[in-house]
Every structure is written in structure tokens, then in C-alpha cells.
Amino acid sequence: MHETIKWTNHSTSILQNVKIKAPYTDAYLACSGKVYEVHRMILSSCSGYFQEIFKQTSTETPFIIMANIKSKFVEYLLSYMYKGEVNISEKEIEELLDAAEYFKVKGLSQAVLNKEPSSQSKYSRDFNASVISDLTFSPPRKKKKTNESFPSYSKKGQINAYEPYLHQGPFNYQTFQHPDPHIISKVQNYESNMNLTIPNVNSMHSQILWKEGGADMKRPDQMSAQVWNQHKTVQEGFGAELMNTLANSYSKGQEYHQTTDKTAELKEGEENFSGEDSLSDLSEMYSSDEDPVMASKIKKIVRKTYKNMLTKFKTQGSGFKGTSISLQGRTLITLSTVSKGDGRRHNARVNYCYFCNSPQTQIWRHIKNVHKSEPQVTRICELKGSNDQKQEIEFLRNMGNFYHNKEVLNAGNGELKVYRRLDNNTQLSFKDFIPCPKCLLFLSRSDLWRHYKYKCMPQSAAPNGRPTVGHLGHLLFMSSVILGIQGNFKKSEKKVITRLKTDEISDIAIKDEVIMHLGSNLFENVREDRFSVVEQSMRLSARILLYVRRRLNQHYLTLYQILRPSYFAYVSEAIDVLSRYLQTEEPNSLLASLSSPELAYQLTNLVRKCLAVKLGMALKAHNEEDKIETNSFVNSLDKLLAGFASFNGEDKNLNMLEVDMESEVVIVEDTGPADYVNEDMMWEGNRVFDRELHETVSALAEEVSISPPNARSVAALKRVPYTPTENEAIFKYFGELIDKGQMIKKEDIDRLFTSPTYAGELNNRSWKNIKYKVHNLIQKKNKQP
């Protein structure tokens, strides 16, 4: 919302036509790399500060460098001084007035100085009429009173992964154990599968790379050794190099357009493929003179690779692993929907293959045929139609979709595969979908209740058939853990930062990446009026961090660094101290300002959330080591939480946090202050390290109008069913050969067409179609036992 501050009595007769950068300027203001040409007369007449400066300076055109103010506020002030009005957002008013006060800008600064304590708002009063008679903006909304207690669980059953069970008292972690050892082992197996994200992703990664590297390459087991070696050479040799080259040129944005145009020519004649020039060196490196056939094949692969990658760039915006780019102002993550109203709405649901990540309409058939050599598939096949087999297949399908969804969320574009496709009227965002921690199915938050209750919740967890808040809290926590971080949080980061109190604790929070992610994550998931949850969580995390820093006398530790097993003892000690289970030596310090008896429980849960964030970061960075460490920390914390099971609120002397101080702490080197947030980030809300790339890609996206990719890789088939007459004709003319299992030849068909006895039943079919038909019939016959 923008407001206009208007200085109605401004001497418009003289100044209205004077603009910044007009001729006859006689001074410069410099701020944040920008230089403004200004008029001394105007500035000194409007600002006591500049009046003083210009009085003191004897230079002809003074160059004034303004520190400690953001260039946009300089612009606001200049606009105000020159034009008598300024358009700013509500939030910026306070800072503008501060700046105006500092620079003694008449009207604006007096407005601040002359405020009356009794006035309802300092902005709404009638200011000194001779200077300023009318402020046309309304007073900013009062900031909500901070609610110091945690918010209650939503009564409507709306699940929010981030405000779940904190004040509901402890839940019994034990209740998640299933009495059936078979199921327990299966769940453990699933859970360990979940934990094995990286190996799976890695294998997928290589296969995706495989797909990217060569056009429609088959997997190794499907191609001959010779071709395999060719592809392998290409893949291992310059595949990566090629990708880097393209990535660079893409981010530069220059060559992209040239090469895109050139791919268009490619369709008409491959000889014109000019993109090849830039790759000829690469391909020559890997082709040999002695084997021209091989050389030409490799050349062909290079061309296809290049072409494919360009197509990929064009359709998806960013193709590379590890560069997570979400485009500013638009979400490219879509949800799978059922097409309606076009008459042709039977599109079978598409699932993604767990092994090769390809979209499939019949996923089990695909897995059974293509990946039959995978041990998991062999095992499932052996189950032969049992209920277990059904479950295993379902889980495999969910896993495939889960990893696909993770890719989509990390890349910031693509289509999320959710439990049931939405109809076009459903207003749900991709943010509303989270995976079931047990079966990995993506469900909307509200559906997760029902799903978990009937499908995935162990029976012992809910003796009366109803999940409790504790169960769901656990469920949602697990869900957020396995999902990790969903993307960049630019807008929310900005909001979070600008709303935090300004003190040492907040300062720590802002400079810590994990806490910022946590805050953004929470912010995206709570209602506007629940901001206190976000603020409190961030500040509590910062307190934990601060405690560990002081305890170890390492003042540049980050939360990411301390959330590893070797620091576990210190983190739990921090929880103890902060919740007053242990006495702190600094009773009046920032650390000691909390005293709720249930705080230990709250803090422990908060640390779990931070761990979810860290795990997400580790997964995103494909950092195997951090992932394992984080999971191990989670396990330790779970044990700690299990200790709360006996906590009944009365026994406050419970010795529930047994701290093992013997464990070894890895001392990290002090590397200087955390540099996560800088001024730019505060105001632009951008992640510092992604910024350049982000801007380039945003600009490119505008130009090439990137749209979400269509998953369909194969052109739709034009299927013409055989009529009974045609079927009869096939058997009439070729029945004998089909019985023998002998393929027909083209000459057989030609002979038929020219035969005098042929009645023309198959005139609508080409010889190839007839061949297919006969072939399929033979295949079918062979399949029958």
C-alpha cells in the first residue's frame, strides 16, 4: 500500500518545474553507489542539515557522500524537497521520518518533533500549518500486541506443520511403536529408505544426467556393449564439460539467444546446426580418426545432446542440478489436475519411476519390464499378488513421485504429483501439500489427517481409533523433516526481518541461516496475525545458539554448526538452562529472561524444527555427511523427547535431561562474523548468494516467456481401432502364419494387395500397420501359457 505525503504549502511557483538532474545543478549527493545532481539552493532552503554543510563548504560543486542511509530514502527526501510530495509504502514512513529528522527536513522533521503525546497517532495530527497543513496518508495500522504464549492448535482441524503441538503438553513418543514386529521392521525399512535420500537421488541423478547427456539414451542394460561404450565416453568425457559450458553461456544470457535461434534451423537441415561449431573441439577430442563410424556416431550424440539441452533450457528455464532458481514473482510449481470440459478427459494418472524418474502411465508395468533386474523389484515380484505386494508396489510408486516432487520443489518449477489430481476449481497451492511420512504420498494438509488415520497410523498409536494432537504433531514434524526446505524465501525473509524487535537476540537470529530459514518457513505457514509465533521461535532458537556460543566461548558458531551430535550435550544443556531447570550464572542476562516450566519441552521441539531446516539444507546441497549427522541428532532428540512421556506437569524436579558432557566436541575455527545477511538483503529480500544468477534468469524468463514443462515426452498416439471386418480379414489372410508364430513380410502384404481374391478390407491400413497388428497378435499368443 502506498501513501502520499503531501506538502501542500510548498513553494510550488518556483520549484514545481525544477527536477532532479535538471541543468544548473551545483552539488552532488552520493549514496550507495548512486550520484544525484542537486541544487544547493533547494536543499539548503528545505533542510537545516544541508544548509549547515553548504555554509561550511567553499568548493564550487561540493560532493557529499551520505552514509548510513539507503539510496531510496535519499530519493524520497529529494522528491519531498523538490516536489513537495513523496510516494512511499506505509512501512517505510517511520524510517523516512527518522531520516528526515536527521537531515532536518522542514515539514517532515517538524512533523516528528512537534508530535503531541496525547495524539492518537503521531502521523494523524495537524502539523504546523505554515509549513505543512495536510498529510494525506492515514496512520499506519497498530502493530499487534505480541502474544507471549504459543498459539493454540487450530480448532478447525486445519493442520499447520509449524504450529502444531508445542503447548499441548508432552506426547508419548512410545505410542508410535507397532506391536507387530513385521510391521515395525517394514516401517524401519521405509524409514531407512527415507534416510537414504542421497543414494537414491544419486542414482537418479546419474540417470537424469544420463537422459540429459544423450538424447533418449537407454539404460546400460538395454544397449549393446559397443553403443554403451560410446555413450559412456561421451557422458563421462565431455558431458559434464558440455553442461558447464552451456550453463555458463546460459547464465550470461548472451549465447543463449544465438543458439536458440540456431536450433530452429536445425529442424530444416542438420547440416546447418551451427551450435556444433562451438562443440567441435569437444567432439574431436573424443572421436578418433581411425574409426570414422564411431566418430560420426559420437558427433551425432553430441548434436542431440546439445539440442536436447537447449530445448530443456528453453522449456524449463534452468536445467542444472544444484542451481535452485525460482523466478521472481511467479511460481512455476503447478499441481497435477484433471482436465475437464474438453470432452477428452480420460488421461491416466502419470507416475514417476523411482529408478529412472521417467513419467509413466502404468508405472508397475514399466518397473516390471524395465527394471526387473533391480533387487527391490525381484523381491516384490516374488510376493506374487499378496497384500504385501500391493503395498510394496504402492510404496515404490509413492517413492518415485516423492523424489520427483522433491526435484520440483528444489528446482522451483515443474508439476507436483499429488495423491489425487485436482479438479480445476480447487484453490490449493503447492505449499498445501506435504508428504505422508510413512508412505511418502503427497496429500493436502487437511487430507493428511484422514489418510494417516486410516492408512498409515500404527494401531497402537490410537487405541480408540482417533489420532491425538501428539500423533499429528509428530506426523507433521516428520513430514517437514523428510521434505526439508522447499525453496527460497525471499519475500518472507524480508517480512520476518523487518518485523523483528531490534536487540541482540534478533541480531543473532537475522545473521543465522538456519534461523532465517526457520523463520521464513514458519512465516509462510502461519496467518498474518500469528506472527508472534515466528518471532518467538526465531528468538528462542537464537537464545539457544547464544547460550552455546557463550558456553564454548566461540562467538561465531552458527546453528547449523551446533546441530550435530558432538554438540548435542551443549544444546540440551542450553535447553536446561533456558528453561530454568539449571541455574544460570548470569541471572540477569538475555539468556535468563525466560522462566516457563514447560519451556524445556517447547525448546526441544523447536530444536527439532531447526533440525528439519538443517536437514532440508543438507539435502538440498546433497551433503551426505550433514544429512547423516542431522538424522543422528534427531534420533538423540527423540530419546530426549521420550523422556517427556513421564512428565505430568506436577513433578517439576524431574531429572529428565541427562546430559552426557563426556562426548567430544569438535571445535570449529572462528572464521569471523556470520555474513549471511547484509543490508541489501534486508531491503531487497534476496538471498545474497543467489542474487546475480537470479536476476539474470528472471530477465531471461521475461524474454523467452518460460512456461511449466509438459511432462509428456512422447507424441500422442493416433490410435485407430480395428473394425470387426478388419480383424476378420487379418485372420482370414494371415491366420495361418499367426498360428505358426511366423512374422509376415512386406511382400506377403504386397502380394495380398494385388491378389484378385482380396476384397479390400484392409485398404485403410498401411503395410506397416498390418505388420504391427500381426506382430502384436503373435506376441499375445506367445505370452499365453
Add this chain to the structure above:
DNA sequence: CTCCTCTCGCCAAGGCCTCT
């Protein structure tokens, strides 16, 4: 109960490799 989506078997139609 009705409405709707999903799954799976069947069919038609490729894709791609090898051979000639």
C-alpha cells in the same frame, strides 16, 4: 447412495537396433 479418480488389461503404435 452417487460421483469421481485410479488402476490395469488390452490394443495400436512407435523407437531403436541389427541385418542386408
Add this chain to the structure above:
DNA sequence: AGAGGCCTTGGCGAGAGGAG
């Protein structure tokens, strides 16, 4: 380049089963 062979995939429709 065409033919033959093997393997795989999308569309369609029936029936299963979930949601309300």
C-alpha cells in the same frame, strides 16, 4: 535405406474403490 525383430509406451474402457 528398407526390412525384420524386440521392447516399450499412450489411449481406451471396465471395474475397483475413495470421497462426500
